[in-house]
Amino acid sequence: MPDKMHIQLTVNGRNEEFLAEPRELLIHTLRERMNITGPHVGCETSHCGACTVIVNDKAIKACTMFVAQANGSEITTIEGLGNPDSLHVLQESFREHHGLQCGYCTPGMITRATKLLEETPNPTEEEVRFGMAGNLCRCTGYQNIVKSILAAAAQMNAAQEAAE
Amino acid sequence: MVPASFEYYRPTDVSSVIALITQHGDDARVMAGGHSLIPMMKLRMAEIPHLIDLQDVAGLTGITIDGFTVRIGAMTTQTELIDHPGLRQTAPILREAALQIADPQVRCMGTIGGNVANGDPGNDMPGLMQCLNAQFTLIGPDGERTVAARDYYEAAYFTARSEEEVLTSIHFSARGGGYCYEKQKRKIGDYATAACAVTLYKEEGLCAGASIAMTNLSDVPVWSKAAGLALDGTSVDANAVKSAVEAAVADIDPSEDNRGPVDFKVYVAGVIIKRAIESAWSRA
Ligand SMILES: Cc1cc2nc3c(=O)[nH]c(=O)nc-3n(C[C@H](O)[C@H](O)[C@H](O)COP(=O)(O)OP(=O)(O)OC[C@H]3O[C@@H](n4cnc5c(N)ncnc54)[C@H](O)[C@@H]3O)c2cc1C
Ligand code: FES
Ligand code: FES
Numbered sequence: 168m169p170d171k172m173h174i175q176l177t178v179n180g181r182n183e184e185f186l187a188e189p190r191e192l193l194i195h196t197l198r199e200r201m202n203i204t205g206p207h208v209g210c211e212t213s214h215c216g217a218c219t220v221i222v223n224d225k226a227i228k229a230c231t232m233f234v235a236q237a238n239g240s241e242i243t244t245i246e247g248l249g250n251p252d253s254l255h256v257l258q259e260s261f262r263e264h265h266g267l268q269c270g271y272c273t274p275g276m277i278t279r280a281t282k283l284l285e286e287t288p289n290p291t292e293e294e295v296r297f298g299m300a301g302n303l304c305r306c307t308g309y310q311n312i313v314k315s316i317l318a319a320a321a322q323m324n325a326a327q328e329a330a331e
Numbered sequence: 332m333v334p335a336s337f338e339y340y341r342p343t344d345v346s347s348v349i350a351l352i353t354q355h356g357d358d359a360r361v362m363a364g365g366h367s368l369i370p371m372m373k374l375r376m377a378e379i380p381h382l383i384d385l386q387d388v389a390g391l392t393g394i395t396i397d398g399f400t401v402r403i404g405a406m407t408t409q410t411e412l413i414d415h416p417g418l419r420q421t422a423p424i425l426r427e428a429a430l431q432i433a434d435p436q437v438r439c440m441g442t443i444g445g446n447v448a449n450g451d452p453g454n455d456m457p458g459l460m461q462c463l464n465a466q467f468t469l470i471g472p473d474g475e476r477t478v479a480a481r482d483y484y485e486a487a488y489f490t491a492r493s494e495e496e497v498l499t500s501i502h503f504s505a506r507g508g509g510y511c512y513e514k515q516k517r518k519i520g521d522y523a524t525a526a527c528a529v530t531l532y533k534e535e536g537l538c539a540g541a542s543i544a545m546t547n548l549s550d551v552p553v554w555s556k557a558a559g560l561a562l563d564g565t566s567v568d569a570n571a572v573k574s575a576v577e578a579a580v581a582d583i584d585p586s587e588d589n590r591g592p593v594d595f596k597v598y599v600a601g602v603i604i605k606r607a608i609e610s611a612w613s614r615a
Contacts, residue, residue, distance in 0.1 A: 189339035235339040301434030
């Protein structure tokens with residue numbers, strides 16, 4: 168069996184160093200090794216987006232990345248975006264607009280949506296739907312997810328304008 | 332879904348990659364974005380004792396446009412293709428095709444090199460590369476060589492690339508004209524049921540050269556020379572389009588799978604090829 172590798176990650180601002188087999192999937196590193204359980208395992212086959220996290224500024228599916236590939240990177244999960252005392256605008260918006268039912272897809276949805284709103288700060292409904300195509304939801308029918316993201320975009324833009 | 336264990340390497344130059352492949356032979360494989368390879372490894376359909384990650388290898392990234400010549404490094408991601416302003420101007424068909432691949436998370440990992448290198452018939456870029464008459468640059472223990480996309484694909488997962496060779500870049504000539512990449516899929520993010528790439532030129536109301544290639548309608552991408560010739564010199568009227576579609580359909584050989592039976596695929600191919608030609612002509 169190949170040796171374990173020394174891995175260094177910065178996860179939600181914290182330095183983490185450990186030994187791991189290179190084949191360990193990043194989603195398992197986060198959930199099982201670090202107890203960061205916001206990112207979920209939905210399909211484990213790169214389709215559902217429940218495992219979405221941000222690695223070096225890209226929203227990716229953590230079930231389709233080896234920990235060895237991520238070695239040296241900076242990772243942000245839903246836990247790094249907001250917390251119960253200070254929610255991210257998107258988290259607040261999902262709550263306000265009922266953007267979830269069971270909530271299983273929500274951390275992945277919100278994590279991807281933060282990148283979508285960086286790429287396209289003022290998206291149309293179609294751009295939201297297209298930009299969220301990598302995240303599946305089995306409950307909501309997407310309507311309220313789209314509404315939540317559009318409302319968050321409007322709020323972030325208004326805050327930006329007020330600041331300028 | 333845990334893949335078999337492997338030894339992991341992250342070299343920083345191409346010669347180290349070649350040295351590792353030469354040393355480990357069949358047991359070694361390169362990985363680009365991993366978004367075709369990792370799913371196969373998780374299903375244990377690929378077992379790779381020595382995995383060589385290309386992410387830090389120098390010289391495999393970047394898009395350069397020099398006059399009509401476009402050169403794209405193998406490790407360029409689909410997202411980078413979509414976002415590149417020069418490419419959007421010079422060869423917008425790449426953006427049009429890349430936007431129809433998978434979803435945003437996959438596109439920011441999947442690379443053009445990984446998409447064209449291994450001969451997966453479902454991938455969208457190989458057909459497009461044949462349409463554009465792109466050339467692939469390969470480096471191996473015996474040096475560098477160039478293979479035309481139209482000569483590269485031999486059968487599903489069999490290509491002209493030897494196991495010791497790495498694809499480093501792709502280049503093609505882009506001379507403007509009309510273009511279209513049209514794709515029929517079961518749902519957003521899916522591989523093609525049928526897809527078609529068309530480029531063509533219009534001079535004084537007539538077609539002055541057309542190139543037509545198709546995705547996932549045989550075990551290799553199909554460039555139909557006869558379909559392009561059927562448009563050449565015509566005003567791309569209904570008759571010419573009909574002849575071109577018939578010529579293109581005569582060159583495909585789809586097989587039945589979970590995207591449908593052969594008759595259905597042939598039918599869908601006809602619809603998609605027609606749409607692609609008409610759309611390309613309307614933009615010429
Ligand atoms: C959910 C999902 C949906 C998808 N949908 C589509 C789709 O609709 N259309 C489509 O075209 N693709 C689709 N893909 C595939 C995706 O675009 C892949 O990422 C891409 O085809 C392969 O690129 P990669 O960089 O991930 O390659 P990898 O997975 O890293 O490698 C793929 C193969 O190519 C070899 N290879 C990679 N780079 C090189 C190189 N430079 N030289 C030599 N060999 C090399 C590897 O050894 C491996 O055999 C989908 C993937 C997923 C997960
Ligand atoms: S668990 Fe990763 S995409 Fe579904
Ligand atoms: S809220 Fe249940 S899967 Fe989306």
